[in-house]
Amino acid sequence: MGMLRLYDSEVASRLLLGTARYPSPAILEESVRASGADVVTVSLRREGAQLRAGQGFWSLVRSFGVRVLPNTAGCHSVKEAITTAHMARELFDTRWIKLEVIGEDDTLQPDVFGLLEAARLLIQEDFQVLPYCTEDLVVAERLLSAGCRVLMPWGAPIGSGRGLNNVFGLRALRAHFPTVPLIVDAGIGTPSHAAAALELGFDAVLINTAVAQARDPVAMARALALAVEAGRTAYLAGAIPARDMAAPSTPVIGQAFVP
Amino acid sequence: MKIQLNGAWRELTASPQTAAAPTLTAMLRVCGYGGATVATAVNGEFVPARARDELHLQDGDRVEVLAPMQGG
Numbered sequence: 001m002g003m004l005r006l007y008d009s010e011v012a013s014r015l016l017l018g019t020a021r022y023p024s025p026a027i028l029e030e031s032v033r034a035s036g037a038d039v040v041t042v043s044l045r046r047e048g049a050q051l052r053a054g055q056g057f058w059s060l061v062r063s064f065g066v067r068v069l070p071n072t073a074g075c076h077s078v079k080e081a082i083t084t085a086h087m088a089r090e091l092f093d094t095r096w097i098k099l100e101v102i103g104e105d106d107t108l109q110p111d112v113f114g115l116l117e118a119a120r121l122l123i124q125e126d127f128q129v130l131p132y133c134t135e136d137l138v139v140a141e142r143l144l145s146a147g148c149r150v151l152m153p154w155g156a157p158i159g160s161g162r163g164l165n166n167v168f169g170l171r172a173l174r175a176h177f178p179t180v181p182l183i184v185d186a187g188i189g190t191p192s193h194a195a196a197a198l199e200l201g202f203d204a205v206l207i208n209t210a211v212a213q214a215r216d217p218v219a220m221a222r223a224l225a226l227a228v229e230a231g232r233t234a235y236l237a238g239a240i241p242a243r244d245m246a247a248p249s250t251p252v253i254g255q256a257f258v259p
Numbered sequence: 260m261k262i263q264l265n266g267a268w269r270e271l272t273a274s275p276q277t278a279a280a281p282t283l284t285a286m287l288r289v290c291g292y293g294g295a296t297v298a299t300a301v302n303g304e305f306v307p308a309r310a311r312d313e314l315h316l317q318d319g320d321r322v323e324v325l326a327p328m329q330g331g
Contacts, residue, residue, distance in 0.1 A: 054326025
């Protein structure tokens with residue numbers, strides 16, 4: 001299956017998992033294990049001095065033995081995203097940052113202008129930026145020129161479970177940047193969506209809500225892992241082109257003539 | 260003096276020994292964050308852990324104390 005390259009690191013699993021919205025920490029832990037994920041996303045929030053909720057969560061995540069990819073979720077401005085990225089780098093001790101600059105609240109659509117500006121600034125400061133972007137080719141080109149080495153286009157709005165809204169656009173993105181690691185981030189709802197992304201040649205998928213909010217998150221994590229493996233294997237195997245008319249699969253030569 | 264800690268106003272007293280405004284490190288200890296894994300920002304600017312001892316808070320400062328949290 002080959003390894004997934006993320007800057008100067010390589011990971012085996014092509015399923016990256018979010019850690020939010022699980023019914024319990026125990027189910028989160030079991031889901032991470034069932035998914036086989038080597039990378040999980042995390043965030044940072046205000047810590048209450050009494051509850052110290054973040055401390056318990058952080059011990060739990062460290063016990064998983066996986067790499068963490070911190071995000072700048074909820075940031076609506078370049079300034080906020082930059083400050084959050086700096087705090088995340090110190091807290092999680094990683095140069096990776098899943099850069100989100102949100103531009104619109106109903107769709108949680110990336111503000112691609114702010115995203116590009118923040119990516120430039122963070123790359124100058126030696127961050128390894130994984131930008132949450134759209135499938136727009138021009139934006140992708142600019143992010144790559146700014147120094148991004150991985151792109152994370154959305155499949156559909158975060159948490160919507162709608163799958164790949166713009167298959168044409170995603171296919172074009174894949175074709176334009178054949179060697180850039182591309183991860184479909186957001187919108188995956190089912191294993192078939194995940195398989196479809198990998199079949200299109202995307203290198204990986206990042207999924208959270210589809211697992212965390214499933215009736216049985218652990219089983220869904222397993223189902224998604226299987227789908228990702230199937231999709232990647234199918235991509236490497238090379239699918240037949242679709243056609244409009246039937247083509248008999250059973251050879252017709254030597255068929256008996258029965259009037 | 261008063262600071263805004265994670266969005267809530269809070270009274271802080273100056274150091275009894277030196278009468279200097281408390282440092283960020285002292286504030287974290289007094290406010291119950293001793294030993295916790297947190298990242299800090301003051302007035303929207305990141306303050307690295309190594310700089311907390313040197314940073315004296317001022318009246319009206321907005322201090323953010325963040326910790327790891329679930330994320331997607």
